[in-house]
Amino acid sequence: MRVGPRLLSLLSLGLAVAACGDDEVTTTATTTGGEVETTAGPTDATEGETTAGETTGTGLCEADAHCDDGNACTKDRCSADGSCRVEAVLSNECRPQIDVSYPPRAATIVGEPGVPVVTVTGTVTSGAGSVEKLLINDKEVKIDADGGFTYDHVAAPGGNTLDLVAEDIVGAKRRRVQSYLWSSEYRKPEVIGEQMVPDGLAFYLSQDALDDGDGGEPADDIATVLGIALANFDIAAVLDPNTPLTNSAGFDVYLTDMAFGSTRVGLEARDGGLFITATLEEIVGDLYFDCTNIGCELLGGDGTGGLSVVELSVSAETEIYVDAQGQVQVTAMNAMTNLKQDDVDIWSNNGWTNFLISIIEPFILGGVVSDISAALNEQIDTQLGPALAGALNTLEVNALFDLPSLGGGETIPVNLVTEFASADFHDGDAPPDPSPPQSGEIHQRGAGYFSKDATPYDNEGVPGRVGCGSTDELVALPRTAEVELGLADDMINQVLYGAWRGGLLEFEVPPELAGDGATVIVNEFNASGMLAPTASDCKTPGMLLAHIGDLRFDGDLVVFDKPMTFTAYTSLLVRLEIAADGSSVSVGIPEVLELRTELTANEDDMIDAEEFIAGQIEDVVADTIVEALGGGGLGGIELPQIDLSAQLGLPPNTASLTLTAEGVVRSPGTTVIEAHFQ
Structure with a gap:
């Protein structure tokens, strides 16, 4: 990064000639x-x-x-x-000229998958004589007799810069800097819902995030939140205290009341979905033995008793999928009651009714327990299944990025819109082989949409990362944290593209940034970005950089009391920082790593000032970008909160989970936010 003032270096070019007059x-x-x-x-x-x-x-x-x-x-x-x-002679006519025939400046090249090579062609000439040397990105390139050249540039998906330097026979040099985007696949998001990145964002839910086996408060997994819903299970609705369970030996046996001590919901990842288990613990009920004839009166008359069940549960398989409307759906099937007969106890409080215990036990097991099981199964179908779907559907990430204008003025809104694309759950065992850990993933497609179109340029759109040029692009998750949110580089580029279309790189350079006022006076100084910023890790594995190519500057200045008009092009690399704090994720540019600038003064007597003004431009670019877009200046997203309170008819925040970030790591093509529920 360039900082501080630059000194003007006025260089005179010398020539040793091989003739005086016409002599050899x-x-x-x-x-x-x-x-x-x-x-x-x-x-x-x-x-x-x-x-x-x-x-x-x-x-x-x-x-x-x-x-x-x-x-x-x-x-x-x-x-x-x-x-x-x-x-x-120092003049535009006498110094080298570099004409690039292909690719054109600010090109968006649709390449062939697996063949990331761009053949650069053009000519170099000089009014002073032959061009003796041509460097492209610091590599010497052969020049044909007519000044033509050809160079194969190995491209990477995203932004690429060509830095050409020509030197002629008298030692005069000329620089040309231009950029292009390359990919075998582009998307051009303009209408909401169209041109989405197929796999732009994904949530990983470990088995502990689904159910850590501890249903205590406060809730820190999805199963515990669903357990809050089951706690409202109305077991009394299962019984009819006015209808006897059975009639025997003159006694009508009634179950008059029933309650449970606690509930528990279990979730266990399986291939294609989850096993869901609804459990009632410490079920107790009151029995009333109503004597209806003289025979039972002689035995002792009416009596009381009770029943208890240590644990009764219903398990069901669920299939979890995304429907055609982009919503997560949960379908329960193959329900099964889980009851140990030894967990059931029935008793009488009166000796004369003890004989009824063995008589009524089948009615308890076949009637009451069956009714409770049916009610629990219905609870899974009508409450827990939809609540689980609701929990997963809250993981949809939509955000409004409100980016600053580099020239001041109105902010630039970009809508990040996502919808669910697929669900993938595994039990941790083969198949597939190897199997992912016991866990679930919810993948989303998405895109960034601009609200206003302010850039004067039109191109192919957002280049896809395409596996760094050779494969399909998928969100790569490490699957090591409790919860992971994977944000694909292609999704970040959708937001950057939307910001570019909205005018992020269209601004008037403030006069105070151009110089100290004594050295440089600004009449007009405008910037216009010809390419959208594009993030990639293909050249720097493990580090996410953004390329900003062909940022054009048109200036009308007075430099050292002399008029100077020019056109300049700057291409740069910046470091993208994605940071997480609590439930917030921010994106910013904290550092400019590289700047390359081509500047051509229209006035011959100001050619010596080109290096000075190019340095000023690079200072302006670096300072403006870091000041405006550093520290999360590109905006961010809030991690979603799971709140099922309204769906379950409960007070707000009664059945809720908050995602809290722990850190940020990189996977190929993906920024991964590690988090946990609390």
């Missing part, structure tokens, strides 16, 4: 004050011979004409001591 001569050269002093002597003529326009046998020039080398791009003069002094 040998020379000795001494550079003085930017000039080249030569001493000429004939090499072909015999001693004492002279020809028209030549010097005499001493080899010294007598007039400027004797030093003329016939090159309009040099200034040749004869000095008082008889030596030729030659200077290079």
